[in-house]
Amino acid sequence: MTAWNPAVHLPELVDFFDAGVFIVDLEHRVVLWNKFMAQKTGRSAAEVIGKPLFELFPDLPQKWLEKKLDSVATLKNYSFTSWEQRPWLFQFSHNRPMTGGIDYMRQNCVFVPLKGPGSEEVEFVSVTIFDATDNAIYQTQLAEALKTLEESSITDGLTKIFNRRHLTERMNGEFSRAVRGKTGLALIMFDLDHFKKINDTYGHLGGDEVLKEVAKRVKDLLRTQDVFGRYGGEEFCILLPDTNLEGGVIVADRIRSAICAEPMQFGNQQIPVSASLGVTIYVHGMPGHETMVQLADEALYECKRNGRNCVSSKLPEASATATPIVIT
Structure with missing residues (x-):
């Protein structure tokens, strides 16, 4: 062998x-x-x-x-x-x-x-x-599928910005950070003026295109750390960390200008769009982010009473009252 x-x-x-x-x-x-x-x-x-x-x-x-x-x-x-x-x-x-x-x-x-x-x-x-x-x-x-699943769970399907559930989670987180660090936090709530009329005139497809284009225009104006989401229907919400009231109002007016600067294109039709925006900030002693949402929403409706297509800010009664800024 x-x-x-x-x-x-x-x-x-x-x-x-x-x-x-x-x-x-x-x-x-x-x-x-x-x-x-x-x-x-x-x-x-x-x-x-x-x-x-x-x-x-x-x-x-x-x-x-x-x-x-x-x-x-x-x-x-x-x-x-x-x-x-x-x-x-x-x-x-x-x-x-x-x-x-x-x-x-x-x-x-x-x-x-x-x-x-x-x-x-x-x-x-x-x-x-x-x-x-x-x-x-x-x-x-598998990693790509999990990433897609995660993104879909936090993203609005139409506008591709954050959905309300994730937006609420981020609000809670940013509010807690502002409380702990005593840092600035501004919140903008806005909706599109006469959106029902847009849907009635151009159909829901036209309305959808408007919402998508608005989201795109606004996103282009924001910083990486800003949090932008669809709150519901034609209403949107923006969180601006490390931002005071004056800064929040400036950003809101830039957004207002960007939305109404040019009509939205829908096929061969042009749809004029404007927005009303309410701004508030975190103030020491606020019980939660819900208070900020309520104040910004009240400021938004102050805009409606002032003719729409404008920016209004509001703080708790002990700090200040609504300060409308009407843009004609």
């Missing part, structure tokens, strides 16, 4: 693996190269064995891989790197549909220190590359 000869039998064995296997010495010269690696790189074992890995494949992440190989040899312990940490070692193609959103084969890599023949010292490091593309596609699709 022929004795086991690693030099002969090990390469034959690893050629049957459905994974990439190669071994390098401490100078990073290739000493083993299985069939999987040959097929994926287009270079046979005869072409690569005995040659420096990084000269053969200059596209490898040399600095990172050298450090990984050397640390495995020095610490005499194996190491694992997942595709989530580093998507690939070699830029191998894959046979999955491109609709999966994956460009190159995703790879999990295992690094194992190997002792030399008759030695207790590590003289080689083996690297095994597993194809993790299917798992990566599933994980990516």
Whole structure:
């Protein structure tokens, strides 16, 4: 019976693996190269064995891989790197549909220190590359689905801004932050003037286009930290962190101007639109964000009484009274 000869039998064995296997010495010269690696790189074992890995494949992440190989040899312990940490070692193609959103084969890599023949010292490091593309596609699709689900749960389907439920949650959070930090917080409530007439004249599709365009125009005026949502119907709400009453009124009037500056386009028709806006701010001692909503809503209806297309502000009775700003 022929004795086991690693030099002969090990390469034959690893050629049957459905994974990439190669071994390098401490100078990073290739000493083993299985069939999987040959097929994926287009270079046979005869072409690569005995040659420096990084000269053969200059596209490898040399600095990172050298450090990984050397640390495995020095610490005499194996190491694992997942595709989530580093998507690939070699830029191998894959046979999955491109609709999966994956460009190159995703790879999990295992690094194992190997002792030399008759030695207790590590003289080689083996690297095994597993194809993790299917798992990566599933994980990516799952993450995208969860993200879409999360967005749909907090977003108004028509205008693509925050819905009322999420808006209320953010109100509560920003109100608490203002209380704790004694920072400014302004709130704007606004609705579209004579919106029922718009729906009656142009139909609900026309009304929907108006709501979408209003949301777009307003969003373009706001900062990243501002919170903008649809409160219901044609009524909208904006939270302005770190903003005083004067700043809130200035923002509100910019919004009013942007809404009525140009008619909304609906097919070949143009729909003139204006809005009434109520502004308030957090005042020390307020019991909750509901008080801010009530004050801003009262200021909004003050606008209605003053002819619409204007901005009005209101504070608690102990602080101030409504201050309408009528724009003609």
